[in-house]
Amino acid sequence: MLNVVIFGPPGSGKGTQSENIIKKYNLAHISTGDLLRAEISGHTQLGIIAKSYIDKGELVPDDTIIGMIDTKIESLTHTNGVIFDGFPRTEAQATALDELLNEHKTKVSVMVNLEVPKEELVQRLLKRGEVSGRSDDNLETIEKRIAVYEKQTKPVIDFYKSKGVYKAIKGVGAVESIFESIAEAIDSAR
Ligand code: B4P
Secondary structure, three states, rough: OOOOEOOOOOOOOOOHHHHHHHHHOOOOEEHHHEEEEEHHHHOHHHHHHHHHHOOOOOOOOHHHHHHHHHHHHOOOOOOOOEEEEEOOOOOHHEEEEEEEEHOOOOOOEEEEEOOHHHHHHHHHHHHHHHHHHHOOHHHHHHHHHHHHHHHHHHHHHHHHHHOOEEEEEEEEOOOOHHHHHHHHHHHHHO
């Protein structure tokens, strides 16, 4: 099993690069952002709760996210492995993922951290906001999301460093050349 965590601040290219990784490695894709947006469009109870956090640029509570991931992992059948996109975003989520994968006798093979300077993140997300219709792609919420990343999400890096599966990748430049570096990191972990 090849299990990849794609990690980085908002707008670092996690969603963009996940598409390339899925094509090359034939992995199942679990994006917590996409799952939450689907719950919001479906007007579910979970979606109503999630929207109140996402619109403010805050993280959805760990219990909600971990429950959602557990259900999703249980629904997977016959997979080569999984790409986790936008998850884990807190140390509690990272610990929970370890436990969930352990129950299935597997673990995270590699964690890829896309490093992108803040000014570039803001520019990318503002540009996406012109067409995405996402309630969180406006300047005030983008600034909040980046601050939340620095405080609550960045510590997850040390969690994976201590497991010996951490790879930092420069996330600036052409999407294809960033993907080549990601593929090298994944191949060296197999
Ligand atoms: P996400 O959906 O994960 O949103 P994101 O961080 O903005 O996405 P990403 O980094 O994938 O950006 P993308 O590739 O699209 O989360 C949204 C919200 O949901 C969170 O703020 C939070 O509230 C909640 N949430 C999600 N997961 C959670 C969790 N685990 N726990 C708690 N809450 C959670 O790239 C952005 C833009 O850059 C695109 O327009 C793209 O075209 C462009 N781009 C990509 N690569 C580029 C490159 N190399 N050069 C130029 N532009 C590039």
